[in-house]
Amino acid sequence: MKIAIAQMTSTPDVEQNCLAAKKALQQAKDESCQLIIFPECALCWAQHEVTIEKARSLDEWEKILLPYAAEFQIACVWGGLQVIDNGKIYNTSLAYSPEGKLLARYEKTHLFQLFIQDKINVDETKTYAFGRSGAVSFELDDFTFGLTICYDLRFPELFREYAGHDAIICTAAFTKKTGRAHWEPLLRARAIENQCYILAAAQCGVNELNGIHTYGHSMSIDPWGKITEEAQQQANVIFTTLSKKTIANHREILPALKNRRI
Numbered sequence: 001m002k003i004a005i006a007q008m009t010s011t012p013d014v015e016q017n018c019l020a021a022k023k024a025l026q027q028a029k030d031e032s033c034q035l036i037i038f039p040e041c042a043l044c045w046a047q048h049e050v051t052i053e054k055a056r057s058l059d060e061w062e063k064i065l066l067p068y069a070a071e072f073q074i075a076c077v078w079g080g081l082q083v084i085d086n087g088k089i090y091n092t093s094l095a096y097s098p099e100g101k102l103l104a105r106y107e108k109t110h111l112f113q114l115f116i117q118d119k120i121n122v123d124e125t126k127t128y129a130f131g132r133s134g135a136v137s138f139e140l141d142d143f144t145f146g147l148t149i150c151y152d153l154r155f156p157e158l159f160r161e162y163a164g165h166d167a168i169i170c171t172a173a174f175t176k177k178t179g180r181a182h183w184e185p186l187l188r189a190r191a192i193e194n195q196c197y198i199l200a201a202a203q204c205g206v207n208e209l210n211g212i213h214t215y216g217h218s219m220s221i222d223p224w225g226k227i228t229e230e231a232q233q234q235a236n237v238i239f240t241t242l243s244k245k246t247i248a249n250h251r252e253i254l255p256a257l258k259n260r261r262i
Helices: 014-030 048-054 058-072 150-154 156-160 176-194 244-253
Strands: 002-007 035-037 075-085 088-096 102-107 137-140 143-149 167-172 197-202 204-206 213-215 219-221 227-230 236-241
Touching: 002 014, 002 219, 014 035, 014 058, 014 236, 048 075, 058 075, 058 088, 075 143, 075 167, 088 143, 102 137, 102 143, 143 150, 143 156, 150 156, 150 167, 150 176, 156 176, 167 176, 176 197, 176 213, 176 219, 219 236, 227 236
Parallel strands: 002 035, 002 197, 035 075, 143 167, 167 197
Antiparallel strands: 002 236, 075 088, 088 102, 137 143, 197 219, 204 213, 219 227
């Protein structure tokens, strides 16, 4: 299966982000991809007040998203949309089939907090409610995918819920400080311990409202922990191919998932 991973520098302007997403969708279609993955906050990347203002219900988001399915006929994972439900906002990834069917709705389990004295701090608990969904999977063309968002990457017990899946998707907006130190090693560890592909779509550049610098470096990692494709620090689309044979070979060589005792 051929996958597109879109790295974006999103803005607070939903329409502007939609134009960038549409260009990425066209690139994915031109490359005959079956799935494209967009990063966390793909269609609205803002600070607290604006995020709350721009939050939409699932029905309202689908009025924006479903026409893209009809136009491009590619399955999509929209990372970290601000979905309002019963007065609370959930950081939510939505997966759609090429026909526009909702395949999965995942709400971010772990909300990011970063406290650095005299510098920019981040506390997602002021904006979002903790996700209610737990681990969420979907199937596409006989491949199974698990969904996670950004800070979830630091919690291997969530990723372990996807043991046996073909791939785990991580949509993210990792800060530059934490990204330089932890992004690659955490992604590779999650691939190695679960013997599956990791598909990580990230924000890059600077959030124009709060000044937070993000790390970029969207990447795909194979079940052996090898980086197969990697973006750098600019908005870009990278492409990777998943292989059932590769997954099976690595699990046969080193049957760690079968050897689990706890």
